[in-house]
Amino acid sequence: MGSPSIIPDAPNAALIGGGFIGPVHVEALRRIGIPVVGILGSAPERVRPLARQLGIPRVYEDLDDLVGDGSVAVVHVTSPNGAHFDQTCRLLESGRHVVCEKPLAVTAAETTALCALARSRPRQAAAVNYNVRFYPLCHEMRSRIARGDIGRVLSVTGSYTQDWLLYPDDYNWRVEPDGGTNLRAVADIGTHWMDLAQFVVGQRIRAVCADLATFHAQRFRPIGPAETFRGSGDAGSSRPIAITTDDYAAVLLRIGAEARGSFHVSQMTAGRKNRVLLEVAGTEGSFSWDSEEPNGLWIGRRKGPSEWLERDPALLSPEAAAISDYPGGHAEGFPDTFKQLFRAVYQWIGEAGATSPAFPTFDDGDREVRLCEAIARSAHEQRWVTVEAVRVNESSAKGCTP
Numbered sequence: 054m055g056s057p058s059i060i061p062d063a064p065n066a067a068l069i070g071g072g073f074i075g076p077v078h079v080e081a082l083r084r085i086g087i088p089v090v091g092i093l094g095s096a097p098e099r100v101r102p103l104a105r106q107l108g109i110p111r112v113y114e115d116l117d118d119l120v121g122d123g124s125v126a127v128v129h130v131t132s133p134n135g136a137h138f139d140q141t142c143r144l145l146e147s148g149r150h151v152v153c154e155k156p157l158a159v160t161a162a163e164t165t166a167l168c169a170l171a172r173s174r175p176r177q178a179a180a181v182n183y184n185v186r187f188y189p190l191c192h193e194m195r196s197r198i199a200r201g202d203i204g205r206v207l208s209v210t211g212s213y214t215q216d217w218l219l220y221p222d223d224y225n226w227r228v229e230p231d232g233g234t235n236l237r238a239v240a241d242i243g244t245h246w247m248d249l250a251q252f253v254v255g256q257r258i259r260a261v262c263a264d265l266a267t268f269h270a271q272r273f274r275p276i277g278p279a280e281t282f283r284g285s286g287d288a289g290s291s292r293p294i295a296i297t298t299d300d301y302a303a304v305l306l307r308i309g310a311e312a313r314g315s316f317h318v319s320q321m322t323a324g325r326k327n328r329v330l331l332e333v334a335g336t337e338g339s340f341s342w343d344s345e346e347p348n349g350l351w352i353g354r355r356k357g358p359s360e361w362l363e364r365d366p367a368l369l370s371p372e373a374a375a376i377s378d379y380p381g382g383h384a385e386g387f388p389d390t391f392k393q394l395f396r397a398v399y400q401w402i403g404e405a406g407a408t409s410p411a412f413p414t415f416d417d418g419d420r421e422v423r424l425c426e427a428i429a430r431s432a433h434e435q436r437w438v439t440v441e442a443v444r445v446n447e448s449s450a451k452g453c454t455p
């Protein structure tokens with residue numbers, strides 16, 4: 054399903070990073086008719102087998118080699134977080150459209166510089182892959198809240214929970230400090246939740262009060278690389294590492310002028326593989342959405358029976374129907390969110406940036422890193438912290454200096 058033809062003169066894309074999420078990008082791009090012509094990994098010999106498996110014709114030696122490939126118009130950055138800033142700067146400066154994985158970078162100084170650079174190049178797409186928004190029923194909540202269906206928003210609550218880092222011998226680059234906020238669960242999955250919450254209610258989180266926990270003060274690092282969701286390392290070929298990044302966080306929120314909220318994130322909740330929960334309560338009704346049942350939306354009412362809305366384009370608002378390709382009863386899920394987000398990006402590119410972006414931009418990515426910094430400071434200083442406002446202006450676009 055879907056309509057590849059909606060993207061005229063499909064531009065060529067290249068991929069950076071070939072771990073867990075890189076192939077998800079490739080699959081989604083192919084579903085919308087975008088050719089993926091090359092891949093850059095941590096080393097050419099490491100990424101070559103994946104390139105063969107995915108049928109990607111070219112393996113780049115390094116970033117210079119990619120930048121020198123004049124056939125590439127768009128680059129998807131799916132390397133680990135610490136590499137995003139340098140790679141994204143270089144690509145934007147070379148005139149490429151960029152779709153960067155979240156979080157956009159590891160400090161607000163870096164994201165500020167990236168936003169300034171992106172603003173100085175308004176015809177280049179500068180997208181961050183906060184894909185959870187692109188579940189159709191998340192767009193549906195946003196539309197219904199905007200048209201006043203649940204009245205004034207009073208509270209926004211929920212969680213993002215996983216179990217893949219439950220044991221001390223579960224290891225991944227994410228558990229190491231990133232040299233920026235040094236947050237892990239919050240930066241990795243908390244920013245997805247906060248992006249979704251702010252998108253759905255159309256208001257910003259303005260202050261946070263956070264409590265962080267590191268349950269495993271020591272983990273066992275495999276001697277070789279440990280890629281995402283690949284299970285525990287082999288204790289025989291690992292060494293102990295002291296851990297300071299958060300396994301768990303609970304955060305109180307002040308949102309917009311009036312609303313309150315809270316969420317928790319955990320990468321140590323047994324049985325929860327990758328669960329996002331969002332509940333929004335207003336003066337006239339409420340919504341509850343659960344990524345484990347992403348094709349249904351609970352609509353709560355005080356004076357009448359509550360409702361369960363099955364995703365069906367025929368029953369959705371125009372904004373949600375537009376990102377829902379299959380009829381009701383034909384489940385859509387995680388890979389479809391990538392397809393829909395990328396379609397929004399490539400449509401915008403096809404229209405030469407003439408419309409306002411329907412995808413998460415670098416400004417959204419910057420907002421999330423500012424939230425991370427506020428959460429880290431709040432936990433450290435044990436107090437409420439106001440989220441710093443964006444200070445980007447075009448005159449500060451000096452290139453890749455954070």
Ligand SMILES: NC(=O)c1ccc[n+]([C@@H]2O[C@H](COP(=O)([O-])OP(=O)(O)OC[C@H]3O[C@@H](n4cnc5c(N)ncnc54)[C@H](O)[C@@H]3O)[C@@H](O)[C@H]2O)c1
Pocket residue numbers: 069070071072073074075093094095096099131132133134136154155156182183184226241279280281
């Ligand atoms: N939107 C989502 O749902 C989602 C899901 C998972 C991961 N992510 C994000 O995607 C990024 C990658 O995560 P992952 O889970 O795929 O990690 P991963 O460890 O599975 O894969 C990262 C890949 O990048 C390669 N790599 C390392 N350094 C590199 C460099 N300098 N240049 C090029 N390649 C390099 C590694 O060899 C590896 O193949 C992270 O930023 C993460 O937050 C997003």
